[in-house]
Amino acid sequence: METRSRALQRAHAAVFALEVQAVDGARSAATLGRERQGSAVLIGDDGVLLTVGYLVLEAETVALVNDEGVRLPARVLAYDVATGFGLVQALAPLGRAAVPLARTPPLPGPEPLTAISAGEEAEVLPVTLVSRRAFSGTWEYHIETALYTSPPLDQHSGAALFNPQGELLGIASLALPDVQPGPARQRLPGNLFLPVDLLQPVLAELRSRGRSAASARPWLGLNCAEQRGELRVLRVADDSPADVAGLQSGDRITRIDGRRVGALSQLWQTLWADPRPQRAVELEIERDGRLMTVVVHAVDRDATLARATGI
Structure with missing residues (x-):
């Protein structure tokens, strides 16, 4: 002890x-x-x-x-x-x-883990790993494994998750109203942590190049929501490829590059199936009851980012 x-x-x-x-x-x-x-x-x-x-x-x-x-x-x-x-x-x-990176991924269960944040409202919080499962963001993001913990940290951004041996398990990304893997009578609020399993294969690459090879992929500038098997555009980033192509909030996306999609994971993974950052992406959308095809000329998001002077 x-x-x-x-x-x-x-x-x-x-x-x-x-x-x-x-x-x-x-x-x-x-x-x-x-x-x-x-x-x-x-x-x-x-x-x-x-x-x-x-x-x-x-x-x-x-x-x-x-x-x-x-x-x-x-x-x-x-x-x-x-x-x-x-x-x-x-x-x-x-x-x-x-701190050392954990070599063994944690399993959901009663083992006590510790979430730690720093700053004026720093917290040291005993948490439980509720689930390990995939996560798809409303933005253009998908990972096959994320760690879902409860109770939630108030100041979660970048907080660290440790096992009892003091090894780093993950980094907090989001606060979620419910971290349970399926429908439940009562919500269980918590956090989503990015597991260090994702980091270890690319750490040397991040240190030397500033990003992984997998990050060089097509970007549209969309935020979408998945509801009852349908995908709707929530937001279009200003001056993004999607904005230039005329996509609008409320558009329903039915196909991408000819493949029917109804889940965020399908949408993003199909977008990246052809990893060339600069390419034409064909979207079939429904707007005001009419089906239409929109061609979006994707770019590498890294090329759109502002940088400090001299960087």
Whole structure:
């Protein structure tokens, strides 16, 4: 018990508050804000920290704050669309030990796990792993495995999930009203964590190239919702390929590249089945009761992102 307590103390010390300001004119500021706060966890003896990607998207300035309130400069090392992770490089000694990545994926059940966030409203919260299953975002995002935990962290963005040995299991991405795998009488609120299983195969690539090869894929600029086997456009990003092609909120997507789709996972995976970033994507949509075909000229999202001067 004492050994586990020391391991979690070391894990706690490795979680830093992350303060980010996006570049002026960043498109992501419309949904994420220009000033962002969350957490990052030290995973490398060379000062590399892991966080959730949206915190560092289009970042201009990055700072880390340790558990003693000391503020330290940092920079973005990687932003990975495919996994959802971000890497931050500290630009000053952190004086903390890096945490190990878990080698064995956790299983749903009663084993106590610990979620830790940093910052002014830092939390150390015992949680339970409710489920391991795929996740499809309303934005252009899908992963085959995500960790669903409960109860929820209030300040979840970039928070770290640890097993009793102090090994890192995942990074928090979302707060969800219900993390149960199927219909239930009562909702169980919680968080979605990106598992380190996704990170380990691409970590060297993220360190050297700033993103994984899988992130070079077609991007349309759509947010969609799945309801009763139908896909509806929720939002079209300004000046995105979808916007240029004339797609509108409320359009129902019935086919992509000739394949009928009724689930977000089908939509995104079919979009990426041909991984060429710059290609014509054919969408069949229903608008006001009429079927129509729209050709969207997809791009690599990385090419659309704003960057700090000199980067």
